[in-house]
Amino acid sequence: MQAIQAYDYSILFNEMGYEKLNILIEENQYSNIFVLVDSNTNEHCLMRFLSFLATDKTIEIIEIEAGESEKNISTCVEIWTILTELGGDRKTVLVNLGGGVITDLGGFAASTFKRGIDFINIPTTLLAMVDASIGGKNGVDLGNLKNQIGVIKNPKMVLIDSEYLSTLPQNEMRSGLAEMLKHGLIADQMYWSQFKDLTQLDFADFDALIHRSIEIKNEIVMQDPTENGIRKALNFGHTLGHAIESYFIDNEDKKTLLHGEAIAVGMILESYISWQKRLLSETEYSEIKNTIKAVFDPVPFEENDLSPILDLLIHDKKNEYGKIQFALLDGIGKIKINQTADNELIIKSFTDYKT
Structure with a gap:
């Protein structure tokens, strides 16, 4: 290869x-x-x-x-x-x-x-x-x-x-698959399309899928090695995903999530925010939500989980001048960095995730 x-x-x-x-x-x-x-x-x-x-x-x-x-x-x-x-x-x-x-x-x-x-x-x-x-x-x-x-x-x-x-156990394979899905969503619609129906995916060609995923990440990093610009695209799903992952690690009443499991939730939530900000169509959002939910088990959230998760967003290392920064989808295969969302919209994204 x-x-x-x-x-x-x-x-x-x-x-x-x-x-x-x-x-x-x-x-x-x-x-x-x-x-x-x-x-x-x-x-x-x-x-x-x-x-x-x-x-x-x-x-x-x-x-x-x-x-x-x-x-x-x-x-x-x-x-x-x-x-x-x-x-x-x-x-x-x-x-x-x-x-x-x-x-x-x-x-x-x-x-x-x-x-x-x-x-x-x-x-x-x-x-x-x-x-x-x-x-x-x-x-x-x-x-x-x-x-x-x-x-x-x-x-x-x-x-x-x-x-x-x-x-590797199956849950660890799924965890890695989340990042592959992300690479398609932010940079390559054709690549994303290969994952829309996993029953049709030829795992004999999995090396080629891994190779393409690495190519996408490397192409972005090469443009911006120190994350001052376009490399922030790789944070799609991670602003909320990391907060969720941290909350579940620190809460003994919750089952600890693998990184990819938390990022999968984050991608759905941030796709919802992209749709509400008119960057993504409703059809595209539904496609993303349904595809990811077909791979990953739903993560349960209670009403009292949301406030501490929102508090954790303040510590996200991507934030600038105290503002929470999102990388949002601008259609499938494209990204818009340095976007913001208020708490009301973030809470709505959790409400929609649970439906």
């Missing part, structure tokens, strides 16, 4: 990716190699990765527990400490083998250790393949607030190996 050239690194696929990885390690003459995994990728993915690695460099494995709760500064301190104790230096490379938590956290730890060491992302979940590992955003959560602390720094390369998906 054709490599994708990002800003200053390559996104490579399957066996060819491992060949290029070994060349990269040799050319850069790294002093040692650290591999960051969680308990799941240690069990299901690490042996496959090591079987392709051809090097005589020292390899050290750093394992953390799986889950969003590990994506915090305390875990970073543990990683920095292990790197230090095991002889990590400026010529060390960190390989992040895992889902979005591992690539976000590992990228941040590498970017700040000794003022920055090289890192390589090998995403093992669909969500990380099409979103988290691409674009150079690295960071950790602050309490229940998503991605509040972080940096933008690119990996040396990203390696996409779809074989890792064979170990």
